[in-house]
Amino acid sequence: MGGVAVLAGGLSSIAQSAGPTKEVRLVAGPGRARVVPSPHPETAIWAYNGTAPGPEIRVRQGERLRVAVENRLQEETTIHWHGVRVPNAMDGVPHLTQKPIAPGESFTYEFTVPDAGTYWYHPHQRSLEQVERGLCGALVVEEPEPLQVDRDVTWVLDDWRLLKDASISGDFGNRMDAGMSGRIGNTVTVNGRVRETFGVRAGERIRLRLVNAANARIFGLEFEGHRVQIVALDGQPVEPHAPEGGRIVLGPAMRADLVIDMTGAPGARFRVMDTFYQDLEYRLLDLAYADAPLRERPLEAPLALPGNPLPEPDVGAAARHEVTFDGGMMSGMMGGMMQGMGRGHVWAVNGVSASGHVMDPMFALPQGQSCILALHNNTAWHHPIHLHGHSCRVISRNGEPTRHREWQDTVLMAPRERAEIAFVADNPGDWMLHCHILEHQAAGMMGVIRVEPPGTRT
Amino acid sequence: MQGLLSATHDARKDTQMLRLISALGLLLMAIAGANAAEPARKATLYKSPQCSCCEEYAKYLRGNGFEVKVVATHDLALIRRDNGVPTAVEGCHTMLLGDRVIEGHVPVSAINLLLEKHPQVRGISLPGMPQGSPGMTGRKTAPFTIYSFGDGSHKVFATD
Missing domain, CATH: 2.60.40.420 (Cupredoxins -  blue copper proteins)
Structure with a gap:
């Protein structure tokens, strides 16, 4: 936490603030x-x-x-x-x-x-x-009562497109990046550096907070030889569970909190692999066990986190809105784009390709209204769809109910996938709904929804 | 409270970046070196790991007597830069054919024209992903304009 000036905690003058x-x-x-x-x-x-x-x-x-x-x-x-x-x-x-x-x-x-x-x-x-x-x-x-772990660690995952002199390639806004998978780099870092190892001790329980800060790279992490439990997604607690297929998939801007018991032997090394992109799997780093164990057996404390004060959407009474995502390469739209339009707008939300953050809202929701957004990815590419100002339950994918009804603020959608998200529109204002592959966002893939306080509806 | 990992870095070990960059460099050198001795119809096609039409294009070329190795990469932008493909004529994949560069879904007729009649031209491109082009689905609605490039500029090479 070096560099953060913590000036201490007197009471704020703002009325609604109770704490420091x-x-x-x-x-x-x-x-x-x-x-x-x-x-x-x-x-x-x-x-x-x-x-x-x-x-x-x-x-x-x-x-x-x-x-x-x-x-x-x-x-x-x-x-x-x-x-x-x-x-x-x-x-x-x-x-x-x-x-x-x-x-x-x-x-x-x-x-x-x-x-x-x-x-x-x-x-x-x-x-x-x-x-x-x-x-x-x-x-x-x-949390007021932290999860009982030996270490609470954050890995900010990022990638960089570096030239041979280690400078950042200046080709921002590259049209093919924009129309395909975004700007994926050639150098992957954990907390800002290429890492070889991460030191652990036998018997240790670690809460590992993963943050995907990359513009476009989707991570699919596998911790070889370890049983990983996901305890939170996008900050919000989820029923502790093992990742599907043993792989934690994080699109850009997504987070996952993991609890990992270090069950390996002192001195052992285990690979942490990123296997998301076929044929481009690589080793992120090794978990490197110290020679001295921390304890004989891992902790047996419970893993479940207390819930956050999120309003529960009334799915039965929810207003329903469709949001479709179109465009990109292999969509038919791109060929036409290349022939003449040339403004770099290759993605659209509900038929509109945004050229800036200020735009007419796609729809307005009265404050307090439960809402379901049916998201349709009509493209050949992945999109992490981020809604500002709210967390949403992901209630279905491709028509099937989700097992954990996880709260997310960024919903990763596979090519052609459909998802339904539910939330209470309790936060008034104009809020972005956009793809968090930042090249897609810049190439038009964003929209605005409005949450209207009572009395403002016309 | 660990914001940072303990930096136990051994600089002698090849890092991921070194691996990536040197692998790319070696690959390019190997291709350039192989060119002198081997027939010019042996190609390496670099593509996004998530793009499927490039595989179809490779099949099309194989059906026309080319030997094509397909390599998935996140480094297309850098490969284009290293091989002189101007931004304005980028296609969806980049293929190295000896010391020639074939960008996008270029029809075989244009590749043959390049190989047989234009030894001085560095490469040719069919920009974007036009419907109905080799490897693409859809119907061709207008003639394709193929561009030649080299020295940072590009101009019309052929229509097909």
Whole structure:
């Protein structure tokens, strides 16, 4: 947590805030980082407080968080608090929820964090370049009673498209990246560096918070030789369960909290593999056991996390809206695009290819209304669909009820997949619904939904 | 409270990036080296791991006497950059045929024209993924314009 100024916890003057306020200062600006080891040179990056990822912000559930952001970039920026149910004005979407922070200017975000869990922060302004150059960081909201583990560890997973001199390839907005799987890099890092090992001890129980901060890479992690339990997805508790097929799949912007008991022998090594893309599987790093065990047998404490104060949608009485996603290569749309349109807009939500964050809402929901969104991925590509301001239960996929009815803020959809998500539209304002493959978002794959407070409906 | 992992890095070990970059470099060198001795109809096609039409294109070429090795990669943008494919004429995959570059769903007739009549041209492209082109589904609605490139520029090479 180096670099975060914690100025202590006096009571906030804001009326609804009962708990203490945590103060954090983030400076967005150019930096240098040793992404790949010597003999490669350092990499010029954009960073929060000089590091990529930026400082891990830790706050307790129900606390108020006040973050003063200073922009030392040469361009405008904002910060979006991904997955945190913040008031609309704190959501960090340029022009839609705030004026972007100009170079040399500052902006203070302040909100109460309602839900415990693993979240993250990143710019929403030209995010395809700003996030890719290193602007991202984990935001951990601690439960009042923490899960009983030996270590609580965060892995911010990211990838970089580096040239041979270890500099970041400048081909942002590449049209083929935009129309296909997004900008997938050639260098995968855990907490900002290429890693060989992660040290563990026999008998240790680790809560591992995974954050996928990559623009476009989907991770599919397998912990060889270990029984992994998923205890939270996108910050929200889920019934503890083993990942399907032994693989934790995380699309861009998604998070998973794992509990892993280190059941290997002292001195042993086990591979952590990323097997998501066929024929491109690779070893992320090794779990490297120390020679001395921590204890004979792992802890036997319960794994279930207490629930967050999320309103339960009334599925039977919910308003239903269809949201279709179209476009991209192999869709028929792209050939036409290539012949003439050439504006780089190759994706559409409900028939509209967005050219900016400010747009007419696809539909409006009265505040407090339960809502089902039926999402249709009509494309040949994966899309992690992110809804701002709310967490949603994923209630079905391809017409089949989901086993865990998991709460998510980012729903990974396979090619041609359909999913239904349910939530209570309890947070007033205009909220983005977009693909979190940032190249897809920039190429039109975003829309807005409106939640209207009582009395504003016309 | 670990934000960072313990940095137990051994710089002598090949890292993932080194592996990726050197594998790419070696591969390109191997292809360039092999070219002198082997027939020009032996090709390596680089494609996104999630794109299916490229496999169909490879089948089409094999049916026309080419020997095609398909390699999935996330590095198409870098391969194009290293092989002089201008951004304006990018196709959905990149194929190296000796020291020639075939970008996208280029019909065999154009490849043969390149090999037989234009020894000085670095490569040719059918940009995007036009419907009805070799390996693509759908119906061809208009003639395809194939571009040649080299030295960073591109111009019309043929129509098909």
